[in-house]
Amino acid sequence: MTSPPESQSPELLLPKRRVWPVLAVLAAIVLGVGVMIYRISREPLPLRVLIAVDLDGYWWEGSRPAAALADQLAERLADIGFEPVRGGDPEVTAILEKAKSPEEAARKLQAAFLITASLRPQIIEHAIGRAGGGARPPGAPPPPPPGG
Secondary structure (H helix, E strand, C coil), X not given: CCCCCCCCCHHHHCCCCCCHHHHHHHHHHHHHHHHHHHHHHHXXXXXXXXXXXXXXXXXXXXXXXXXXXXXXXXXXXXXXXXXXXXXXXXXXXXXXXXXXXXXXXXXXCCEEEEEEEECCCCCCCCCCCCCCCCCCCCCCCCCCCCCC
């Protein structure tokens, strides 16, 4: 048997592999995992509900009537298994105050559902005379004046 010449080492006899394909695959895997983690963390929670009732402002803007209505609705939704967004958490309040719209707030709070309403209370006076003022069908003549 002959031994390899002294000038050739065993490293020169083995073929060298390129490193960049391995690094490219590793980078793609790390990028894919990062994108998945980001998407999962931003995904809405399936039962979270934000209730945004505009009644002299939203409840997070200090409207007491809107807060009362939202609390009543939140109790009903909690009874059937939903997770309504409550205002006691300082992080939730900060997000709601910074949001420009209820849709943006729902997205930032990861709410899967958004219940919105805009209520404008107003007083309507109905002039009811002495003659009654009961309901009558459309197109019917007005009732005769009293005593006539």
